[in-house]
Each structure stands twice: as C-alpha cells, then as structure tokens.
Amino acid sequence: MMKKFLSVLFVSIAFILTISTFGQASKVEAATDTPVVFVHGLGGSDTNFALIKRYLRTQGWDSDNLYGIDLPSKQGNQELNSAAIRNFVDNVRNETGSDKVNLVGHSMGGANSLYYILHKGGDSKVDKLVTLGGANRLTTSFAPSGIDTTSIYSTNDLIVRPYLSILSGAENIAVYGVSHIGLLNSYQVNQHLRGALGE
Structure with missing residues (x-):
C-alpha cells in the first residue's frame, strides 16, 4: 500500500x-x-554591447536576434539619431518578420531611443525599452505609454546622475558600486536586463 x-x-x-x-x-x-536593438551613447559604437550580447546568448537569445546600431551623431543629436534608429528598426523588422523590437539604450542612447518612440513612430514598433544609465530626462520624465519600460541606473554613476535616469511609470532599478561604463559589463546589471527583457 x-x-x-x-x-x-x-x-x-x-x-x-x-x-x-x-x-x-x-x-x-x-x-x-523578439529582436533586441542596442543603442549606444555619446562617442560610443555598436560594439559597446559585446559583453551583454555574449551574456544574453548564454541565456537563450539567438545571436541573429541581437542587433547593434552605430549612430550617425556621436554627439547625441536627437533628430539625426532618432531617424537612424527608425530606419534601423524598420530594417530589423523586415529582416526578421517581427512586428516589434526591444530597445536597450546606454547613456544618451536611452534619450535617443525615447525620442524615437515619442517623435518618430516608435511607439507602435517597440515592445520593451530598457535603459542603462540612460540620460532619459533629456527627452522626457515619463515612460512612454503602452511600452514596458525599465530604467537600470547606478547610484555611483558620475556621468549620468541617477535623477536623469528615473522615469515616472517605469520600473526604476538602482544598482550599487557600478560606474557609468561599468553598466555595460556588470553581472548584476545583466541579470536585471535579462529579467526586463524576459518578462
């Protein structure tokens, strides 16, 4: 029995x-x-996200779904860069057949991504937005409506102060002991990023 x-x-x-x-x-x-498009900050390039891409591949993301844009204005010009993001996202959507993409922006890449969403038609083409030390408030103080938005920032960031990253209506996640550039190479940031993209 x-x-x-x-x-x-x-x-x-x-x-x-x-x-x-x-x-x-x-x-x-x-x-x-869902394809992920990485958007770099001032003076950066699409190669800035190499370590994050490698981490995401270990977590199940296909390298064919991870894209990095090299922005035309290294000084962060909102009009030029948001137009470039629009064209890049449309090309990724056409190539993959996906209706939407997820955007991950570092530093000024966060502000440029928000500008694209709010002023260049990105609101219907973006599912999730994650910013890493994003200079978000140079564009808006609010998370865009209908887009799952996460702002990951460091209390030790001396380049983009935390108040510039925090958005009303977003999930704002503070990390500690990480520099501005270190946000691109941090295990704790990667874990938060994976959670934000994977929810």
Whole structure:
C-alpha cells in the first residue's frame, strides 16, 4: 500500500515539475524571439554591447536576434539619431518578420531611443525599452505609454546622475558600486536586463 502511494506521489510530482518547466521554457523562448536593438551613447559604437550580447546568448537569445546600431551623431543629436534608429528598426523588422523590437539604450542612447518612440513612430514598433544609465530626462520624465519600460541606473554613476535616469511609470532599478561604463559589463546589471527583457 505504502509502495503504491509513494509511486503515485512520485509520478504526480514529476508531472507537476514537467508542466512548470515547460511553462518557464515557453516564456523564455517567447521573450528571446523578439529582436533586441542596442543603442549606444555619446562617442560610443555598436560594439559597446559585446559583453551583454555574449551574456544574453548564454541565456537563450539567438545571436541573429541581437542587433547593434552605430549612430550617425556621436554627439547625441536627437533628430539625426532618432531617424537612424527608425530606419534601423524598420530594417530589423523586415529582416526578421517581427512586428516589434526591444530597445536597450546606454547613456544618451536611452534619450535617443525615447525620442524615437515619442517623435518618430516608435511607439507602435517597440515592445520593451530598457535603459542603462540612460540620460532619459533629456527627452522626457515619463515612460512612454503602452511600452514596458525599465530604467537600470547606478547610484555611483558620475556621468549620468541617477535623477536623469528615473522615469515616472517605469520600473526604476538602482544598482550599487557600478560606474557609468561599468553598466555595460556588470553581472548584476545583466541579470536585471535579462529579467526586463524576459518578462
């Protein structure tokens, strides 16, 4: 009797774990299907996100769904850069067949991404926006309506002060002991980024 009970209990637990794992795998798979476009800051380039891309690949993202734009204005000109982001996003959508992309912007790349969303038609083409030490308030103080927005910033950032990153209506996540450039190479930032993109 006890043997039969233990056998049924074991099968039930295994079944529950299988369903639970399948549900989590499906969620991650769905999240990783959306192309991610990385937007650099002042004086940067598309190569700034090499370590973050490598991390995301270890977490299930396909390298074919990770894109970096090299902006035309290294000084952060909003008009020029937001137009370039618009064209780049449209090319990524055409190439992948995806309706929307997720944007990840570092520093002024956050402000440029917000400008694209608010003024260049990006509101219908972006699913999630994540900024890393984003100079967000140079564009707006509010998260764009209908877009899942996360602002990850460091209390130790001496280049973009935390108040410039915080957006009303966004999930604002403070990290500690990380420099402005260090946001591009931080395990704790990567974990928050993965969570923001994978939800």
